[in-house]
Amino acid sequence: MITSFVFKALDRRAIWVIAVLVGLAVLVPLLNLALPAGHPLHVPNYAISLMGKYLNYALLALALDLVWGFCGILSLGHGAFFALGGYAMGMYLMRQIGSRGVYGDPVLPDFMVFLNWQELPWFWYGFDTFWFAAIMIVLVPGLLAFVFGWFAFRSRVTGVYLSIITQAMTYALLLAFFRNEMGFGGNNGLTDFKDILGFAIQADTTRAALFSASALALSAAFLICSGIVRSKFGKVLVAVRDAESRSRFFGYRVENVKLFVFVISAMMAGVAGALYVPQVGIINPGEFAPANSIEIVVWTAVGGRGTLVGPIVGAVLVNAGKSVFTAAFPEFWLFALGALFVAVTLFLPKGIVGALSGLRKWRPRRAAPVMADAAGEAAE
Numbered sequence: 001m002i003t004s005f006v007f008k009a010l011d012r013r014a015i016w017v018i019a020v021l022v023g024l025a026v027l028v029p030l031l032n033l034a035l036p037a038g039h040p041l042h043v044p045n046y047a048i049s050l051m052g053k054y055l056n057y058a059l060l061a062l063a064l065d066l067v068w069g070f071c072g073i074l075s076l077g078h079g080a081f082f083a084l085g086g087y088a089m090g091m092y093l094m095r096q097i098g099s100r101g102v103y104g105d106p107v108l109p110d111f112m113v114f115l116n117w118q119e120l121p122w123f124w125y126g127f128d129t130f131w132f133a134a135i136m137i138v139l140v141p142g143l144l145a146f147v148f149g150w151f152a153f154r155s156r157v158t159g160v161y162l163s164i165i166t167q168a169m170t171y172a173l174l175l176a177f178f179r180n181e182m183g184f185g186g187n188n189g190l191t192d193f194k195d196i197l198g199f200a201i202q203a204d205t206t207r208a209a210l211f212s213a214s215a216l217a218l219s220a221a222f223l224i225c226s227g228i229v230r231s232k233f234g235k236v237l238v239a240v241r242d243a244e245s246r247s248r249f250f251g252y253r254v255e256n257v258k259l260f261v262f263v264i265s266a267m268m269a270g271v272a273g274a275l276y277v278p279q280v281g282i283i284n285p286g287e288f289a290p291a292n293s294i295e296i297v298v299w300t301a302v303g304g305r306g307t308l309v310g311p312i313v314g315a316v317l318v319n320a321g322k323s324v325f326t327a328a329f330p331e332f333w334l335f336a337l338g339a340l341f342v343a344v345t346l347f348l349p350k351g352i353v354g355a356l357s358g359l360r361k362w363r364p365r366r367a368a369p370v371m372a373d374a375a376g377e378a379a380e
Contacts, residue, residue, distance in 0.1 A: 073258060101192070
């Protein structure tokens with residue numbers, strides 16, 4: 001069964017994308033660790049973390065594309081699933097600090113000691129082990145998506161109304177996590193991490209390994225998404241996207257189709273958040289900000305929704321541009337992002353990858369009449 005799924009997922013484009021990502025997972029750490037700092041091909045340490053962050057954003061955009069591009073669910077709440085996965089990883093990293101914190105408490109994180117907490121909250125139990133944290137990274141976002149989707153999809157909430165309530169969910173979580181009483185660090189969040197799986201988190205080898213893990217996670221997610229959209233279930237997804245009422249008339253349980261793909265997408269977003277946190281060194285309630293979820297939509301639209309490759313391209317290009325633009329003109333970035341989204345909507349409605357694919361399909365059709373005319377002239 002797994003072999004059949006992989007075979008269906010691996011078309012020529014998927015093979016190329018996965019090959020590139022696996023190659024990056026191997027090559028970039030080698031260029032960072034094996035070459036001296038003065039070598040022209042050496043990849044500096046800061047670039048490793050920066051590119052790892054871009055790959056995590058690409059995984060997040062791919063998760064959104066699965067539900068928006070192929071099922072028509074415009075979610076403005078995927079930042080919440082990303083942040084929940086990040087908090088699950090952050091809780092594990094905080095438990096690894098132990099007595100090396102500022103206050104030296106072997107059990108309580110520093111912010112709990114500062115707030116005079118007397119004991120560890122029950123929902124922090126188990127996060128001292130990686131396997132438990134790994135389960136929570138996918139379980140918590142998946143469970144939230146399941147509960148939210150169960151009520152929303154069975155109530156047949158669609159379109160802009162669904163987008164609004166997903167954004168409301170994200171904003172509600174933002175307000176909740178800002179409160180110190182929640183036990184997640186309040187406004188400051190979770191930071192000052194030391195180790196991950198027993199390795200120093202600031203070590204060059206650890207950062208290189210985290211980059212490789214991000215690239216491999218993105219390649220695995222791409223394989224999963226490709227397998228889903230190329231299967232019979234993927235055809236049902238597109239049918240629901242293009243003609244939901246007709247799909248329901250033909251007997252498909254549309255709410256179950258939407259719920260399944262929404263939960264899978266949320267889990268992928270949680271993995272992206274978990275890999276993001278140790279590379280940036282902090283997770284705070286700001287990750288729940290509605291503006292972050294809107295940015296994910298922009299990445300996906302710029303690259304090309306409904307293409308799988310497009311969200312990866314869009315996330316990397318937009319965030320690389322953001323790094324350059326905010327260094328030169330930090331106060332104008334949001335205006336530039338808005339202008340980019342408007343320009344893409346007007347002139348590249350299918351995104352960069354969608355436009356390139358359309359151009360490639362257009363050329364043979366354009367050449368066919370010319371070849372027919374030439375054949376006719378030769379016959380005469």
